[in-house]
Amino acid sequence: MTSPETPRYVLPSATDxxxxxxxxxxxxxxxxxxFALPEAGWDVTGNHLVLFGRVPDLDTVQLVVLAAARGAGVIAIADAGGDIGRALIGDLSRLGPVRRDTDTPAAAPETGTVDQLAPExxxxxDRLANGETIAAAAAAEFMSLRTxxxxxxxxRKLLGVRSTREAVMAYLETRD
Structure with missing residues (x-):
């Protein structure tokens, strides 16, 4: 599994x-x-390796995602608005955050408080904390699963956490 600081970028140009x-x-x-990794050893997280290059097709998208899943950092050059770029960003996003600009990631995201959460x-x-699934909570609150x-x-973003479980825990720790 990759560490949170493993770089994943999809950038528009070689200059970036x-x-x-x-x-x-x-x-x-x-x-x-x-983006091809050697066969020896699955997890390359500790190697501090970043692979880079152009992503012209879906076969290369698969190589990029596999490299990222194995723990390598990736810098892919692709049009984020094109079909290839959208597929790449969608697949990489399942592994963690994907940056689309050259800015250095912030050391720690600024977090909000439970008071800033919307009522819904x-x-x-609350429903997730009581053991309901997201689908059941959505239905009970009369909203679609997507919403x-x-x-x-x-x-999650407001509370500065990465998982829904962490969001529920942060919510439970700070609510009245």
Missing amino acids: ATVVLRRLARDGWTTREG QRALL ANRRIAEA
């Missing part, structure tokens, strides 16, 4: 990629062009 690659190299990452977010988190998932994602 070069900026990020230089910064990562200064930070001790080993950079290598291409609170209601969903419930969006509200919970917004709550």
Whole structure:
């Protein structure tokens, strides 16, 4: 499994990629062009390896996602608005956050408080804390599953956590 600081970028140009690659190299990452990894050893997280290159087709998307799943950092050059870029971002997002600009990630995200949650977010988190599934909580709150998932994602972001479980725990710890 990859660590939270493993870099995952989808950038529009080689120039943008070069900026990020230089910064990562200064930070001790080993950079290598291409997305194929050697067969030996599945988990390469500890190697501090970043693979980079253009992503012209869906076969390359699969290589990028596999490399990221194995713990390598990836810097993919692709049009985020095109079919290939959207597929790549969608698949990489399942593994963790994907950056689409050259800015350095913030050291710690600014977090909000439970008081800043919308009433429907609170209601969903209450139901999840009581053991309901997201689907059951959505139905009980008269909203679609998609809307419930969006509200919970917004709550996670506001609370500065990565998982729904962490959001529920943060909510329970700080609510009245």
